[in-house]
Amino acid sequence: MKPALLPPRGLSDRAVRNWCIFPVLFLLVAFNIFPLIVSLYISFHHYIPTEQTPLTQSPFVGLDNYRKNLDEPDTKQEPWKTFQRTSALVVVTVGLQTVIGFSLAMLLNRKIPGRGIFVALLLIPMTMSPAVVAQFWKYMFLPDGGIINYILGHPYHWDLSNPLAFWAVVIVEVWIWTPFMMLLSLAGLNSIPKHLYEAAQVDRASAWFRFRRITLPLVMPMLLLGIVFRAMDTFRIFDTAYVLNKAKIGQDTTFVSVSLFDKGIAKGSENLGNATAMAYLLLFVAIALGNIAVHYLDKMRSRQS
Amino acid sequence: MKESWIRRWMWFQPALLITLLMMAPIIWMIITSFKQPDETQSLVPGFIPDFSTKIDEWGDPVAPEKYHFTATLTNYKAILGARNVGWYIFNTVIISALTTIASVFLGFFAAYGFSRFKIAGSNDMQFFILSTRMLPAMAVSIPISWMFRRMGLHDTHLGLILLYTCFNLSFSTWMMKAFIDEIPKAYEEAAMLDGYSRMKILFKIILPQAMTGIIATAVFCLIAAWNEYAFALSLTSETAVTMPLNIANAAQENTITHGRVAAGAVLFMLPIAIFTLLMRKHLLRGVTFGAVKG
Numbered sequence: 346m347k348p349a350l351l352p353p354r355g356l357s358d359r360a361v362r363n364w365c366i367f368p369v370l371f372l373l374v375a376f377n378i379f380p381l382i383v384s385l386y387i388s389f390h391h392y393i394p395t396e397q398t399p400l401t402q403s404p405f406v407g408l409d410n411y412r413k414n415l416d417e418p419d420t421k422q423e424p425w426k427t428f429q430r431t432s433a434l435v436v437v438t439v440g441l442q443t444v445i446g447f448s449l450a451m452l453l454n455r456k457i458p459g460r461g462i463f464v465a466l467l468l469i470p471m472t473m474s475p476a477v478v479a480q481f482w483k484y485m486f487l488p489d490g491g492i493i494n495y496i497l498g499h500p501y502h503w504d505l506s507n508p509l510a511f512w513a514v515v516i517v518e519v520w521i522w523t524p525f526m527m528l529l530s531l532a533g534l535n536s537i538p539k540h541l542y543e544a545a546q547v548d549r550a551s552a553w554f555r556f557r558r559i560t561l562p563l564v565m566p567m568l569l570l571g572i573v574f575r576a577m578d579t580f581r582i583f584d585t586a587y588v589l590n591k592a593k594i595g596q597d598t599t600f601v602s603v604s605l606f607d608k609g610i611a612k613g614s615e616n617l618g619n620a621t622a623m624a625y626l627l628l629f630v631a632i633a634l635g636n637i638a639v640h641y642l643d644k645m646r647s648r649q650s
Numbered sequence: 651m652k653e654s655w656i657r658r659w660m661w662f663q664p665a666l667l668i669t670l671l672m673m674a675p676i677i678w679m680i681i682t683s684f685k686q687p688d689e690t691q692s693l694v695p696g697f698i699p700d701f702s703t704k705i706d707e708w709g710d711p712v713a714p715e716k717y718h719f720t721a722t723l724t725n726y727k728a729i730l731g732a733r734n735v736g737w738y739i740f741n742t743v744i745i746s747a748l749t750t751i752a753s754v755f756l757g758f759f760a761a762y763g764f765s766r767f768k769i770a771g772s773n774d775m776q777f778f779i780l781s782t783r784m785l786p787a788m789a790v791s792i793p794i795s796w797m798f799r800r801m802g803l804h805d806t807h808l809g810l811i812l813l814y815t816c817f818n819l820s821f822s823t824w825m826m827k828a829f830i831d832e833i834p835k836a837y838e839e840a841a842m843l844d845g846y847s848r849m850k851i852l853f854k855i856i857l858p859q860a861m862t863g864i865i866a867t868a869v870f871c872l873i874a875a876w877n878e879y880a881f882a883l884s885l886t887s888e889t890a891v892t893m894p895l896n897i898a899n900a901a902q903e904n905t906i907t908h909g910r911v912a913a914g915a916v917l918f919m920l921p922i923a924i925f926t927l928l929m930r931k932h933l934l935r936g937v938t939f940g941a942v943k944g
Contacts, residue, residue, distance in 0.1 A: 369779070466669050472926060477918070481915060
């Protein structure tokens with residue numbers, strides 16, 4: 346017989362805590378901080394990867410790369426427009442993904458026949474490689490012979506600088522990632538204790554009241570987590586946008602990562618320093634937005650408990 | 651509260667409709683994967699497969715009727731008959747399996763640590779973990795490939811596994827922390843009174859309670875590693891090449907390869923789709939906390 350009320354046996358709490366978090370922190374520091382330092386270094390230099398000049402010997406240009414990105418008269422404030430465009434995409438796609446994904450989760454949270462099969466089928470778009478999926482959507486969007494225009498009965502143009510090009514990216518992104526929001530919402534809905542609804546039933550609370558006061562607040566942490574991750578991933582969207590529409594600077598689908606690629610990597614002759622400077626600016630914006638989101642997430646959590 | 655079967659079938663219909671709508675591109679993809687190049691380009695789409703080419707009285711093949719097409723396995727043969735394809739599939743399987751195990755394992759412990767212990771600067775550390783996901787791959791791929799060459803990790807399985815694990819850790823830690831936060835502390839306190847050690851609590855109480863979250867996280871990590879393209883492109887050249895590169899290569903030539911892209915996508919999707927299908931019970935199982943919550 347063990348006597349009760351002994352201090353926990355085995356490793357001390359302190360040791361457990363350290364073993365829990367330090368491996369992760371170590372890996373992330375090694376694989377993120379170091380590349381960040383190198384790219385910070387590159388962003389202050391005029392470095393062209395395809396030329397044979399090694400990085401250590403490329404000329405130091407100070408803040409020139411940053412200045413070029415922020416106000417270059419001949420690109421007509423293009424970097425700001427790129428930011429705006431990317432933000433618009435984040436708001437539209439993540440908004441649609443959340444609304445559709447959450448509604449689907451509400452629907453599938455009911456005891457309908459074969460819901461396991463429905464969920465598994467609905468998850469398929471998310472399980473596919475975005476680059477390959479976008480390639481196939483491009484085929485479906487073809488002006489002549491594409492299935493979408495065949496159904497719509499009009500040869501719309503979904504690429505280049507047509508206004509529909511932006512919406513083509515929205516459609517594909519929503520199609521791929523709505524399942525992600527659906528799955529997170531389902532997980533959130535599953536974790537709501539049933540007795541809360543039973544209590545509400547006893548109190549004769551309306552359906553709207555139950556949704557507003559029980560469902561929504563309890564799903565919110567999961568939903569917000571999904572929104573934060575989707576927003577961050579959409580902010581650096583590359584694969585789908587680039588495959589759908591090999592955009593040049595100034596088009597409706599030139600999002601931040603696409604323009605980074607265009608500036609620094611695609612045309613090998615251009616300056617990688619310029620692209621990394623742009624990446625740093627992007628990182629600042631992303632961190633600021635992330636901070637705001639996490640702040641809300643924390644507030645939501647503390648209000649709940 | 652039991653719903654009548656009429657109500658259940660009433661909600662079945664919209665679910666079926668939406669599922670069919672979301673599945674339409676996949677169905678079209680499967681149809682396309684059986685088409686010859688010229689049929690993928692016809693102005694009237696073919697939906698219905700003919701399994702043999704009809705021949706007229708002079709022995710010439712007859713063009714299929716409207717909305718019909720001649721089904722062929724050429725695309726699948728081309729994908730599966732490509733050089734080294736077995737090795738690439740092996741690479742993808744081994745890299746994504748080990749990545750998933752590593753990121754779920756490490757993420758689970760970190761999530762427990764952040765959820766249950768008071769740690770100085772805990773919020774900052776968590777935000778750092780989250781922020782590792784914000785940097786565009788474009789910006790880190792060049793320093794990382796430089797670093798990998800120096801460390802001898804270029805074009806190795808270990809290199810890709812390490813990198814993908816790092817990429818997934820931010821998500822797996824945050825996701826599992828959200829699930830572990832939901833588990834009432836009272837369970838652990840009760841177990842501690844019974845003389846359980848921390849490790850025993852972790853495996854006997856937290857692990858089973860957080861299983862839904864762990865499976866969901868594992869599915870996401872597996873998907874991310876299975877499909878990763880950008881880093882694989884810059885960090886592999888021969889030994890550690892994965893399937894996404896191989897499929898994307900099928901599309902790069904200027905010939906008409908819609909059918910082949912579709913076949914590659916369908917083949918590549920199957921294992922993960924089956925895995926998700928098998929895991930659906932776990933993904934849906936309710937996390938049943940008792941009345942202790944709060």
